[in-house]
Amino acid sequence: MERRNFLRGAVIGTSAAALGGTLWRGAAYADPAQPGAGPYGALGSADGNNIRLPAGFTSRVVARSGQTVPGTSYTWHNAPDGGACYADGSGWIYVSNSEINPSGGAGAVRFSAAGAITGAYRILSGTRQNCAGGSTPWNTWLSCEEVDRGYVYETDPWGVKAAVRRDAMGRFKHEAAAADPVRRVIYLTEDETNGCFYRFTPTTWGDLSAGTLQVLRAGTAASGSFTWAAVPDPDGSPTQTRDQVSGAKRFNGGEGCYYADGSVWFTTKGDNRVWRVDPAAGTYELAYDDSLVSGGGAPLTGVDNVTGSSSGDLFVAEDGGNLEICVITPDDVVAPFLRVGGQSGSEITGPAFSPDGSRLYFSSQRGTSGSSSGGITYEVTGPFRR
Template sequence: MERRSFLRGAVIGTSAAAFGGSLMRGAAYAAPAQNGPGPYGALGAADTNGIQLPSGFRSRVIARSGQKVGSTSYTWHNAPDGGACFADGAGWIYVSNSEINPGGGASAVRFDSSGTVTDAYRVLSDTPQNCAGGATPWNTWLSCEEISLGYVYETDPYGVKAAVRRDAMGRFKHEAAACDPVRKVIYLTEDETDGCFYRFVPSTWGNVSAGTLQVLVAGTAASGSFTWATVPDPDGAPTTTRRQVSGAKRFNGGEGCHYANDTVWFTTKGDNRVWQLNLADSTYELAYDDSLVSPGTAPLTGVDNVTGSSSGDLFVAEDGGNMEICVITPDDVVAPFLRIGGQSGSEITGPAFSPDGTRLYFSSQRGTSGSSSGGITYEVTGPFRK
């Protein structure tokens, strides 16, 4: 994968961090990430929240499903899932989906410059099974329905404007979204065992009310070149979107998606892989595959949501596994960054960095109870690499 030449620099105002990789040279595809010592060192003993962290890091609970958020009057939603951070003056906002059906939707927590919770509120209501999504450069949150013929809703993290359903982005079992401001497109994953990888090309960048839905076309190999083909009927009826284009590449359970500097990464939980699209030369490869890890046992299984830091590190959350967030470094090393104990019936969701990159937010969707009503949303602070 060879990501040693990463460009540094945070993307202010969204959960994403800008980083990118060197392009592959000819047909010499690099090996996926391998076991090695993580950049933050070994995990310590579990803290009072049951989280094992490297030295210098600490955690706190931000919200619990069914309970008031901090000193606010707002009750946090069940089954917290995908999330993102947005700048808010000197403070910031963390938005989180609710993966329940019926109900669902999304909520937000507002922080001041010191990290104190000052408000919490709804940004989307009465939509089913909102799983992941993505932040836009114009500071909206794209909340995705993980159901057959699901929609994308554009929401306002600041709680001022009403959410709007964006039909042009297609109807399928949506998962995550990642914006590419260079090509002015939005990448979309699909949570099906034979799902596809899409991009939406808005008619006007910054406005997703109209545009063209396209699907990635490539061979069956784990690396190669790709093209894009237009999906004739984005509403997915009577033929589902993933079956409309001959040659569309199949992916086993698309999950998280992250873009930075001419590269997009996305995960597939069915085969525990992280895929990498090198957009400048239209090639793809594996950034991680748990069946190809050596030496020893693969540290990252149940790959799910993904985000990135300004240092060029990818942070990949586990759905199951041993409840870890693992880091994949620019030097192609994979190692645990944190582990949550006593919550084997849950999954880690919604990892996102604060705009300044000093705080990582995420949730345990079902907490210690294993029920959607037991969700817990956390913050981790510490010496993250810049």
């Protein structure tokens, strides 16, 4: 599975990208990624934040749950989860969900062109267990409720416009979302052991108030062809959305979702897999599977949130494992990029790159305490491939 040119030129900070190159250079279906030497070299010793990074990279703490964000009056939320970055003039904004129930919601931190924190504020309140989500090409943040018959909320990263509940996108245990500007649809994952993979087609692109919710139908194999089928009742009552369509393909715990150049990547935590869907070809396959790692010792377990860089690398965060963010390269090599120490009761969430690709943001959801009130949000700066 060659992605060397596939993701090059990605627009970081949105779930959509206009990119050149092709994904495949060989067979229709390729073998999943295997361990190897990563593009950034070995992890060094733990730094002052107990994070092991490759040479040339540094980390800093951006915010801590229950404490005011430095230089602001805003108290950072508990259990920080899914996130994304947005260009803001010469600076940028990092948005982060709060995975607590009740009161979840989302907050944001604003940065100057030099990376200094210039503000922080709430963008969504009064919702439940906001886990992951996704950005849109029109610069909104889709915050997803990971609860039974949960909603998707469309929010304003600048905190000016009121958040809007998007009922037409279905009521189920939402996890992540990724926008496809070519086909003008939003892909959605479902965090259930027998969950499904969905797409929402708005009646009008850029307006999520109405549209059609569909579910992916396919066989039980790890690769093959698929079709889409409409979900008769997106409200999910009395029958759950995942049980309304015969032949809907089941995925074991849908998590992160990322779109680039005609393909969708999403993860399933129940079986430690990264999937690739090609909507144009109507095919799906495995990009990574820890059970298929040659020689044992899979470097990536507990797969969760996923994002991509303009170099073509995928960055996958771990929920559990040894608390790493791993990189899957265009040459199908998987290797650790960073490791957080002393926080075994936590998980890594919300990886997202600044618009210029020079900084990676992420959170340790429960930090050193193992409690939702102990979350820590970090920034890593260094020579990322671009």
